[in-house]
Amino acid sequence: MMLRHNRSNKSNRTDTGVIELENVAYSYGGGELLSDITVKLAPGSFHFLTGPSGAGKTTFLKLCYGALLPTAGHVRVFGADVRTLERDQVALMRRKVGVVHQDVQFLDHLSVADNVALPLTVSGRHDEVAGPDLGELMTWVGLTDRATGLPPELSGGERQRAALARAVIMSPDVVLADEPTGNVDWDMSQRLLQLLIELNRMGKTVLLATHDLSLIRAAKAQVQARVLRISNRRVQLAGADL
């Protein structure tokens, strides 16, 4: 299935990050929310992003996929400064960056399976939807039974799994997940974490925003993960002391 392909390590030299932030600052209009942030996500790495509610985790992720432009500094995705990207180039970039939003949204008039396949549809690869990949992916996230249902019928955890499936169906090089375990119980959050760890083992770069420290501890046993912590408007690499 498409998740087996591993393009990230081939297409990126190891010394450049898949996503790089250089002296980035961001402000919604008031004072600076994030200041002087320099972070590099190496290909194939696994990062957690943590910090108290309102610290700017979602903002940080939005900077990473060009939904927001930094008010100072540079954000480079696959080596290209997001500020210089045309809108169509942003669209192409997003096909290589799978995003799970904190408030996952779907096209409510299409079935769950169609929603998961949406990235293929909009990039002109709709014929692949009928292939075995979609079914395999739906099994992988445990949504085979819900495939023909509509998104509003899904539970919170099912929505987040569907969003994760949608984020990875294009076999992106990077997966950015914003609180993907936000409204699920411990078992389900473990399952979602397993999915992300599995993706990382296939070579995807993963950045997972969460304020759930026990989730981070659970992950550390299985994957070499780095923890970025936002505090006082800066991003610091947290030590082993969680």
Next chain:
Amino acid sequence: MIIGIRSIPALLKGDRQADRVVPPSGFTAQLTLFTSAAMAFLAVFALALSLASGRLAARWGEELAQTATIRIVAPLDQRAMQTAAALRVLETTPGVAEARALTDAEQQALLAPWFGQDLPLDTLPVPRLIEITSETEGFAPIGLRLRLTAEVPGAILDDHGRWRAPLLAAAQRLRLLGWGAAVLILAAVAAMVTLAANAALAANAQVIRVLRLVGATDSYIAQAFVRRFTWRAFAGSVAGVVIGLLAVWLMPTGGDGPGFLTGIGFEGAGWLVPLLLPFISGAIALVATAYAAGRALRTIS
């Protein structure tokens, strides 16, 4: 603009998948269809009006430019002399192509409807008529009138322009108004489609955000909207034009009378002009929707 010229054939052909990503919109779709049908219906009448008044203006203008009459009102013994004098004046008047006194037989024919065939013209002081055919530029009626008063006291220049000119001006104005109305109607189609497209884009803001998030380009998203509105404006317009043409066709014609109202309608190739309306409406809808989509999409990263 996000819809390039080259993408128009693909746009018209349609992409079933791209259409599906935007939810169907039953009621507003029907409103758009209905409004463009009504607009096309009105536009057919505006066109019929302006084409008819154009024909009328052309005919009147032609007659007006080309003929005038001089009446020689004089005692019987001076009539022939004054007629000859008037003809001499006309010979030297610039812009007059031909001047000819009507013969007794011709005048008899003109008067026959009122006085019967046996009118003794040579004994009655009936005015003699001189028919003037002018060159294309025409002559200056005021100058001619002055010369005639000086040399032919009994001559009265009957310049048809005196009474036809305002009619001609009215016909020309009517034609202009007809075209103006047609242009206004098409502008209203543009405004209506823009409003409907804006409403559809606003109602689908979440859909657009999701599509952008998963990597859809602006033109992909816009096409789904543009195709719908182009098609609705076109289809509605076809219906409106068909009904409008039928109504014009069924309008009673006034036989050979000169009535203006009975002349409203299309003649010959004129029937083809309204057939352009659906294509124009479709093109207007395409541009208006593409423009509205371009503006809406710019607000969503």
